[in-house]
Amino acid sequence: MSGSLNILVLIKQVPDTSSKAGLNPDGTIDRAKAKRMLNPFDRFALQAALHSKKVTNGKVTALSMGPPPAVEILLEAIEHGVDKGFLLSDRRLAASDTLATAYALHKVIQHLGPFDLIFTGLQTTDGDTAQVGPQIAERLNLPQVTYCEDFSIEGGKLHARRIVEGGHQTVVSEFPALVTVANAYHHLEYKTIRGARLVQELQRNEELKAQYIQTITLDDVGADPELCGLKGSPTIVAHTDKVGQIGGRCVMHQGKSIEMLVNEIAAGTNIKEFVRQ
Amino acid sequence: MSDMDKIKYNLLLVGGSSSNLALAHRLIALAKASGQQLSIAILEKGREFGSHIVSGAVSNPHVIKKLFPDYMENGFPIEGVCTESFFSVMGAYKKWDAPRNLMPAEFKKEGYLILTLSNVIGWMANRLKEEVKDIPNVTIDFFPGFSAHEVIYDGSRVMGVRVSHTENPMDDYIYADVTVFGDKGFLSQDVLKNFDLRKNAQLWSVGVKELWEIPQDLSNKVWHTMGYPVLDGTFGGGFVYGMKNNRLTIGLILSLDSPNPDINPQQRLQDFKKHPWIQSLIQEGRLIKYGAALLPEGGYYSLPEKFAVDGAIIVGDALGTLNQRTLSGVDMAMECGYQAAEVLIEAFRDGDYSQAKLNQFQKRLNNTFVIKDLYESRYFRQAFNENPRLLNSYLPTVAKAVDDGNPMVGMLKVGLSNPFRAPFDGLRVLSLFSGTKDIGPVRYKKCHEHIQPDFQAPAMQNGQPFNKDTIYSREDAVFYANTRYHEGNMHIDEFEATTCMRCISRYSDQGKLPPCVNDCTAEVHRVDEIDNVRKHGMSLENCIQCRTCEIVCPEENLRVNPTAQGSGPDFAGL
Ligand SMILES: Cc1cc2nc3c(=O)[nH]c(=O)nc-3n(C[C@H](O)[C@H](O)[C@H](O)COP(=O)(O)OP(=O)(O)OC[C@H]3O[C@@H](n4cnc5c(N)ncnc54)[C@H](O)[C@@H]3O)c2cc1C
Ligand code: SF4
Ligand code: SF4
Numbered sequence A: 001m002s003g004s005l006n007i008l009v010l011i012k013q014v015p016d017t018s019s020k021a022g023l024n025p026d027g028t029i030d031r032a033k034a035k036r037m038l039n040p041f042d043r044f045a046l047q048a049a050l051h052s053k054k055v056t057n058g059k060v061t062a063l064s065m066g067p068p069p070a071v072e073i074l075l076e077a078i079e080h081g082v083d084k085g086f087l088l089s090d091r092r093l094a095a096s097d098t099l100a101t102a103y104a105l106h107k108v109i110q111h112l113g114p115f116d117l118i119f120t121g122l123q124t125t126d127g128d129t130a131q132v133g134p135q136i137a138e139r140l141n142l143p144q145v146t147y148c149e150d151f152s153i154e155g156g157k158l159h160a161r162r163i164v165e166g167g168h169q170t171v172v173s174e175f176p177a178l179v180t181v182a183n184a185y186h187h188l189e190y191k192t193i194r195g196a197r198l199v200q201e202l203q204r205n206e207e208l209k210a211q212y213i214q215t216i217t218l219d220d221v222g223a224d225p226e227l228c229g230l231k232g233s234p235t236i237v238a239h240t241d242k243v244g245q246i247g248g249r250c251v252m253h254q255g256k257s258i259e260m261l262v263n264e265i266a267a268g269t270n271i272k273e274f275v276r277q
Numbered sequence B: 001m002s003d004m005d006k007i008k009y010n011l012l013l014v015g016g017s018s019s020n021l022a023l024a025h026r027l028i029a030l031a032k033a034s035g036q037q038l039s040i041a042i043l044e045k046g047r048e049f050g051s052h053i054v055s056g057a058v059s060n061p062h063v064i065k066k067l068f069p070d071y072m073e074n075g076f077p078i079e080g081v082c083t084e085s086f087f088s089v090m091g092a093y094k095k096w097d098a099p100r101n102l103m104p105a106e107f108k109k110e111g112y113l114i115l116t117l118s119n120v121i122g123w124m125a126n127r128l129k130e131e132v133k134d135i136p137n138v139t140i141d142f143f144p145g146f147s148a149h150e151v152i153y154d155g156s157r158v159m160g161v162r163v164s165h166t167e168n169p170m171d172d173y174i175y176a177d178v179t180v181f182g183d184k185g186f187l188s189q190d191v192l193k194n195f196d197l198r199k200n201a202q203l204w205s206v207g208v209k210e211l212w213e214i215p216q217d218l219s220n221k222v223w224h225t226m227g228y229p230v231l232d233g234t235f236g237g238g239f240v241y242g243m244k245n246n247r248l249t250i251g252l253i254l255s256l257d258s259p260n261p262d263i264n265p266q267q268r269l270q271d272f273k274k275h276p277w278i279q280s281l282i283q284e285g286r287l288i289k290y291g292a293a294l295l296p297e298g299g300y301y302s303l304p305e306k307f308a309v310d311g312a313i314i315v316g317d318a319l320g321t322l323n324q325r326t327l328s329g330v331d332m333a334m335e336c337g338y339q340a341a342e343v344l345i346e347a348f349r350d351g352d353y354s355q356a357k358l359n360q361f362q363k364r365l366n367n368t369f370v371i372k373d374l375y376e377s378r379y380f381r382q383a384f385n386e387n388p389r390l391l392n393s394y395l396p397t398v399a400k401a402v403d404d405g406n407p408m409v410g411m412l413k414v415g416l417s418n419p420f421r422a423p424f425d426g427l428r429v430l431s432l433f434s435g436t437k438d439i440g441p442v443r444y445k446k447c448h449e450h451i452q453p454d455f456q457a458p459a460m461q462n463g464q465p466f467n468k469d470t471i472y473s474r475e476d477a478v479f480y481a482n483t484r485y486h487e488g489n490m491h492i493d494e495f496e497a498t499t500c501m502r503c504i505s506r507y508s509d510q511g512k513l514p515p516c517v518n519d520c521t522a523e524v525h526r527v528d529e530i531d532n533v534r535k536h537g538m539s540l541e542n543c544i545q546c547r548t549c550e551i552v553c554p555e556e557n558l559r560v561n562p563t564a565q566g567s568g569p570d571f572a573g574l
Helices: A040-056 A069-079 A096-112 A134-139 A194-202 A207-213 A259-270 B018-034 B062-068 B118-133 B189-193 B266-273 B274-282 B330-350 B360-366 B369-376 B380-385 B391-403 B407-417 B421-434 B473-477 B497-509 B515-517 B548-552
Strands: A006-010 A014-016 A036-038 A057-066 A084-088 A117-121 A144-154 A159-165 A167-173 A175-181 A212-218 B006-013 B037-045 B084-092 B095-096 B138-144 B151-156 B158-164 B173-181 B205-212 B221-227 B238-241 B249-257 B287-298 B312-314 B490-495 B526-529 B533-538 B558-561
Touching: A006 A040, A006 A096, A006 A134, A014 A069, A014 B274, A036 B158, A040 A057, A040 A069, A040 A117, A040 A175, A040 B138, A040 B238, A040 B360, A057 A069, A057 A096, A069 A084, A069 A194, A096 A134, A117 B249, A134 A144, A134 A175, A144 A167, A144 B062, A159 A175, A194 A207, A207 A212, A207 B421, A259 B391, A259 B473, B006 B018, B006 B158, B006 B330, B018 B037, B018 B062, B018 B138, B018 B330, B037 B173, B037 B497, B062 B330, B084 B391, B118 B138, B151 B173, B158 B380, B173 B330, B189 B312, B189 B515, B205 B266, B205 B548, B221 B391, B249 B266, B249 B274, B266 B274, B266 B287, B266 B473, B287 B548, B312 B330, B330 B360, B330 B369, B360 B369, B380 B421, B391 B407, B391 B421, B490 B533, B497 B533, B515 B526, B515 B548, B548 B558
Parallel strands: A006 A057, A006 A117, A057 A084, A084 A212, A117 A175, A144 A175, B006 B037, B006 B173, B037 B138, B084 B221, B173 B312
Antiparallel strands: A014 A036, A144 A159, A159 A167, B084 B095, B151 B158, B158 B173, B205 B249, B205 B287, B221 B238, B238 B249, B490 B558, B526 B533
16 A cells, blocks of 8 residues: 555646537637537546545646636546646747647646656647657656556556557556556546535635636746747647548438438448458 | 535435426525525436426416516527417328317417427526526535435435445435425335325326427427327327427327337337328428437326425425326426425425425415316326226227218217217216316226236228338437437346246237337337347447336336436437
8 A cells, every 4th residue: 555645637628529619611720619628538647546546545636738718627627536726827838839838837747746646648639649748757857657558556656557569568667657548548437426516616616716726827837938839839830731621532321210321321332342252 | 424524405406307496496586585595406317407308398388487477588498389279189191180169178278388398497407507696695506417316314304315326425425404306206206105105006108209300380389189199098199399490399198007018109109200191291301309208197196195204395297296188297397396495495494394394385285276287187097097998999980080081970980889888988088087076086006007918909000101211210219319328337227037037928928028128218128038048138328218118017127217427318409
């Protein structure tokens, strides 16, 4: 049995991929209009953090970086059992790439820490780079366990199983460590009544809310604005293509019933093409 | 467990229902006036308020007017106000609209509101959120996606409910000074049983309903039908409501105290839709949503002896206030909430949550239209129960005459075929309908006790031409109920596997499937043959939580529990 761990989980708010709201005609996203949600990959990180909290009787802090509405996902995290949330929100962070993001977040972690265990999601649905977690680990000089699909905490150490090409790898790490959690990990458990109740209380009581969720700026954590935002981001997006414009033949069959769907497909396609003789 | 750590409220409402939301709306207005401190929690098993609600609904606006005097201007969602209503007898090919002077008064719905109840529920929940912001002495916590799974008692007092099954029991229970059950019986049936309050059985029917988008505008028109496709002696009928934005509600209500072990409500609704009249409406249309739910039909004589116990009140369909004769449940449920609020404000003022105090609710309700109407309609179901000829002989005769183009002749035939019985039957029925004749209390058998395994249903006349694209199998219908379940969901209990095996073999002797398989509205129950043994199996992920199977299981071998985690159908907009 290990002592109580001080756990951090990094989460991000992303545009809701199931909603068409805020989609510009050219395929880019109008973030102000888009519906928002917790990055689906981060749900696994959140579950890993809450599990670690349970087994070590520890505490979980959630940290997010984003515009003010990202407070919503911190509240959501509290519904699931997170103890405290921080939002790094600063105009000067706009257009940060992974380098600038990891820089800013590692400054926050240095400011809030130390933490025994840091969990991040594998990647985000709006960036898909999977770079931020590892970069933070490097900047903090922490051992990193990437693509972690399961783990246990025994004898004061982290025993983790990683997904590697063609199989698994088991690693053991001391604390502190940073773990990027794969979506093969357990699904996020449902929110708790106590958490859902607390969040409603926070929404009624600003003072109490401030005790649970704090919004911080670059200045609060002593981060250099020159290394953040557009200025701190060497990544150049030269140009984007809308996949739908590249071409290819795709027919969407939207039959009203299974029978109609089968008939429709059968009528419209030469099924034999697909059947190996 | 110290009291500090308990999750506790003054008032816990189980179900984001018509009754409970009306209750909360009225209660916080009273608390605003009196300054009474109140903390309220509302549990709703659907992921959103309204997502597990299926109703018609055509409703007398009187209670809504009382609750929201500005309902016509304040955004209260209305699909229309009925301008034309019909009572129609359906043959297999033709429909006959009864002339106005022959039409039973309860089917005249002019001036009534046409509602999408799921939308009304969503609106009422949002409205509560806004209202409570201006009342500093009241808080309401909303818990969509959380079901009450078990009643907690302390001796004879209801203490609250268990909500979840986490590893931390302190997080699983909600305690309250008073718990109000507006849950359509899902959990409150346990309270009634525990205190032996319902001495007579409740009768249930199931309502299946589809929402269509159609080319023509039928808004504000309301049809209620009898006859085809319900000519097997089952009590029931159809409803067709025209709504704004070219939408149409098509539904059937079928009583589950039927001798027929194969009612198959969803497929029966498809038969209804094959009727040339319905075909003419939906030919070029598009199905939007499908759903089903129970209606309590026993009425007056199925009401429990008391409407409250120490620490709890039961309201709405859970209590059984729906009036089957007039098909009004919404205004009844809302009036329950309104009256319960009047009792509760005093209970909280006095800190008295005893049965004696809370059951003032029964006294109050007795003086409202709710119990008065139920009393007047008290023999409505009995009229059909005591005289099966009405449904299995007279109705088919009239329906046949409708197809022959002579409905009036049909009525005459009913009279001539049985010159001694029929007129007598007619008079007796009329006096039972209106409650003017008193025959003393009636007792009902449980629904499943009516089922006859060897029942031979009369052949359904199904020769009408119809557009196949408008007809849906049960598997396909599930898709239109938008079901979604969490991993590991196990919400239906089958108590004894061997009981099912016996039941299956009894029905297969008749060449039939057991009632749970036949009557499920969503392709959940099935018979699996494993190693030559026929067993009962379930595809729970299809379930739309209507509870029909629980009611028709002849062995009382099933229990449909409320699901967890907001799982289940999504009836929003249905
Ligand atoms: C097909 C159909 C057509 C109808 N047509 C009409 C009509 O035209 N006019 C009319 O007036 N009435 C009509 N009714 C009846 C009317 O809808 C009901 O009488 C009325 O809605 C009952 O209200 P209630 O408050 O009892 O519960 P409901 O409004 O049914 O609400 C019950 C709520 O409780 C929730 N719940 C249940 N168990 C739990 C639990 N354990 N934990 C948490 N939540 C729970 C459910 O999810 C649901 O949201 C119709 C009903 C049906 C099924
Ligand atoms: S659940 Fe009931 S109806 Fe179904 S097979 Fe079992 S006993 Fe028969
Ligand atoms: S399994 Fe029971 S509750 Fe579920 S849809 Fe079928 S009949 Fe209704």
